[in-house]
Amino acid sequence: xxxxKGEFDRRGVAIAxxxxxxxxxxxxxxxxxxxxxxxLADPDRxxxxxxxxxxxxxxxxxxxxxxKVYWRLLREGMxxxxxxxxxxxxxxxxxxxxxxGNLLFAHRSQDPADRPAAAKLLEAIDSSARAP
Amino acid sequence: MEKIGxxxxxxxxxxxxxVKVQDHFDxxxxxxxxxxxx
Numbered sequence: 001x002x003x004x005k006g007e008f009d010r011r012g013v014a015i016a017x018x019x020x021x022x023x024x025x026x027x028x029x030x031x032x033x034x035x036x037x038x039x040l041a042d043p044d045r046x047x048x049x050x051x052x053x054x055x056x057x058x059x060x061x062x063x064x065x066x067x068k069v070y071w072r073l074l075r076e077g078m079x080x081x082x083x084x085x086x087x088x089x090x091x092x093x094x095x096x097x098x099x100x101g102n103l104l105f106a107h108r109s110q111d112p113a114d115r116p117a118a119a120k121l122l123e124a125i126d127s128s129a130r131a132p
Numbered sequence: 133m134e135k136i137g138x139x140x141x142x143x144x145x146x147x148x149x150x151v152k153v154q155d156h157f158d159x160x161x162x163x164x165x166x167x168x169x170x
Binding site (some may be wrong): 001008011012013014015016017018019020021022023024026027030037038039040041042043044046047048050051053086087088090091092093094095096097098099100101102103104106109112121125128 | 133134135136137138140141142143144145146147148151153154156157158159160161162163164165166167168
């Protein structure tokens with residue numbers, strides 16, 4: 001996603017990452033990782049609820065697809081970092097909105113490995129821009 | 133088309149202050165909700 005940020009910029013799309021971690025924890029994380037995105041906190045998970053992001057079942061969290069992704073990341077040298085008590089069952093998602101709040105694209109992850117590819121997001125953005 | 137009340141999203145910045153989401157974008161906003169950090 002970071003490498004394609006220019007493609008999103010070019011299309012007039014700002015990217016905001018939302019976490020349910022406390023702002024102080026996020027601030028610490030951001031100092032280390034310096035993500036080139038807007039970082040926002042939703043510690044009470046109200047926004048998660050607004051976007052209908054539910055908690056996943058144990059079977060989905062530890063699905064073969066998820067384990068495969070984590071195995072690949074570990075092989076690539078990703079270090080597990082601890083940022084306090086995480087809720088591994090909370091699902092994530094990706095949503096494209098316009099300024100009026102119209103939801104132009106929605107993807108609610110069905111398991112931790114289920115995220116849309118950046119190319120798919122760009123395609124959805126281009127389709128929205130073409131729509132009358 | 134589903135509509136979200138952007139004014140009603142209680143999102144906070146890294147200082148813990150409430151943000152007005154619309155102030156952060158001109159045309160489109162991609163909101164990425166994380167599962168957890170790291």
